[in-house]
Amino acid sequence: xxxxLEAAEPVAAQAAGSGGDGRPARGGTLRYAASKAGGALxxxxxxxxxxxxxxxxxxxxxxxxxxxxxxxxxxxxxxERHRLGLDKPTVDQFFDFAGQILRFDLGxxxxxxxxxxxxxxERFGATLLLTGTGLVIAVSLGIWQGARAGWRHGSRFDRxxxxxxxxxxxxxxxxxxxxxxxxxxxxxxxxxxxLPFRGIESVDAPDGFGYVFDVASHMVLPCLTLVAxxxxxxxxxxxxxxxxxxxxxxxxxxRAKGLRDDEVRRRHxxxxxxxxxxxxxxxxxxxxxxxxVTVEYIYTWPGLGQLFYEAIKVPDxxxxxxxxxxxxxxxxxxxxxxxxVYHLLDPRVRSA
Numbered sequence: 416x417x418x419x420l421e422a423a424e425p426v427a428a429q430a431a432g433s434g435g436d437g438r439p440a441r442g443g444t445l446r447y448a449a450s451k452a453g454g455a456l457x458x459x460x461x462x463x464x465x466x467x468x469x470x471x472x473x474x475x476x477x478x479x480x481x482x483x484x485x486x487x488x489x490x491x492x493x494x495e496r497h498r499l500g501l502d503k504p505t506v507d508q509f510f511d512f513a514g515q516i517l518r519f520d521l522g523x524x525x526x527x528x529x530x531x532x533x534x535x536x537e538r539f540g541a542t543l544l545l546t547g548t549g550l551v552i553a554v555s556l557g558i559w560q561g562a563r564a565g566w567r568h569g570s571r572f573d574r575x576x577x578x579x580x581x582x583x584x585x586x587x588x589x590x591x592x593x594x595x596x597x598x599x600x601x602x603x604x605x606x607x608x609x610l611p612f613r614g615i616e617s618v619d620a621p622d623g624f625g626y627v628f629d630v631a632s633h634m635v636l637p638c639l640t641l642v643a644x645x646x647x648x649x650x651x652x653x654x655x656x657x658x659x660x661x662x663x664x665x666x667x668x669x670r671a672k673g674l675r676d677d678e679v680r681r682r683h684x685x686x687x688x689x690x691x692x693x694x695x696x697x698x699x700x701x702x703x704x705x706x707x708v709t710v711e712y713i714y715t716w717p718g719l720g721q722l723f724y725e726a727i728k729v730p731d732x733x734x735x736x737x738x739x740x741x742x743x744x745x746x747x748x749x750x751x752x753x754x755x756v757y758h759l760l761d762p763r764v765r766s767a
Contacts, residue, residue: 448755455751462743463516466736467509473730477501477525480729499525512736521737526729531737534722541615542711542718545634546703549641554696556642557649562688564650565657566680577654580647592640592713600636612636613715637714641707645699652695656688663687690760694753701749702742 478495487495496502500511515522521531560580564573583591600612611617611633620629660666661684669679711720719738726734 444755444758447758451751451754455747458747459744462740462747463513464509466740466743467512468505470730470732470735470739471505473727475730477729477732481525516740521740522733524726524734525731526725526734527731531734534734535719535737535741538717538719538722541716542720543703544630545637545711545716545718546641546707548634549638549645549707550699550703552638553642553646554649554699557646558653558689558692560646561650561653562657562680562685565654565688566661566684568658568661573654576650580650583643584645584647586644588640588644588707588709589713591643592637592710595636595640596713610635615717633714637707637710637716640710640713648695649692652692653688656691657684660684660688690757693757693760694750697749697753697756698746701746703745 478492478499478501482492482495493502500508503511512522521535523529524531524534527534557580560576564570564576567573596612599610600608613633615630615633616626617629617633620626657680663684666679666684669683670676674682708720708724710716711718712724715721719741723735723738723742725731726738
């Protein structure tokens with residue numbers, strides 16, 4: 416009786432691989448990782464080229480926009496363009512930009528007159544705090560609801576959770592943020608707002624635990640906005656994956672062993688249904704670096720998304736290039752890691 420039960424175990428649970436000892440073949444995994452790394456480097460090179468030339472198509476003159484409020488002669492404007500290197504041919508500017516990238520130098524911001532890397536470093540913590548927290552909550556909520564909805568397909572919980580998530584997913588982020596701000600921040604009519612909705616901290620924020628509470632209260636509305644518009648992705652992927660696992664032989668065998676329904680779902684079906692979610696989670700981790708431009712703008716959250724928006728207004732080419740390049744490279748790296756991890760976890764990918 417042991418052999419049939421072992422044969423019915425799920426393929427993903429046998430993620431031991433093709434080696435004789437149950438481990439994946441090391442050479443095949445290394446070759447696969449090397450090929451993915453090569454593709455990632457090619458993508459990054461294309462992003463560098465695209466980043467430079469696409470932002471040059473934006474309307475507006477950076478020098479004239481920076482000179483607003485000051486009287487400057489045409490000669491002074493030309494001197495400023497020369498200082499910023501904007502009087503050079505576009506091809507020469509590109510090679511200067513590519514050379515800076517190879518030296519891990521993102522240039523100096525036109526508006527702030529400071530290195531772009533310093534500006535990114537100052538804003539990175541706020542973005543990581545907000546989007547990282549939102550990602551953890553969204554993934555946890557989406558996977559939990561998706562697992563229950565897929566396991567109880569057609570139930571009231573399935574219909575309600577799926578319907579609500581789809582509605583929130585279809586709502587524009589900007590509009591949802593304004594609604595939450597009016598309802599809980601500004602207040603409606605005589606009802607005052609109960610949550611702060613501007614910035615990351617109060618002007619008179621206390622020290623110690625009081626400061627932590629103050630920052631946490633400022634995070635509630637932007638974090639809620641982020642979670643509401645993205646958790647449906649994890650719910651739907653998890654629900655769809657679990658629906659495919661419900662009828663598998665290993666699930667029926669587990670039930671035949673006398674395991675409770677919740678144990679079958681938690682110990683057997685859910686671990687295998689999680690595999691398609693790996694790529695999605697890794698991609699969202701890449702987007703953490705860029706934050707959410709719309710959410711940070713609505714709530715004036717001092718992160719990279721807000722910094723990118725400020726750069727667009729000028730337009731500050733070096734700052735836009737630096738922040739956008741950081742975002743896209745992070746997504747490419749995380750997507751590459753997701754492919755490699757999926758290759759390690761699922762032997763079906765290795766044998767394909």
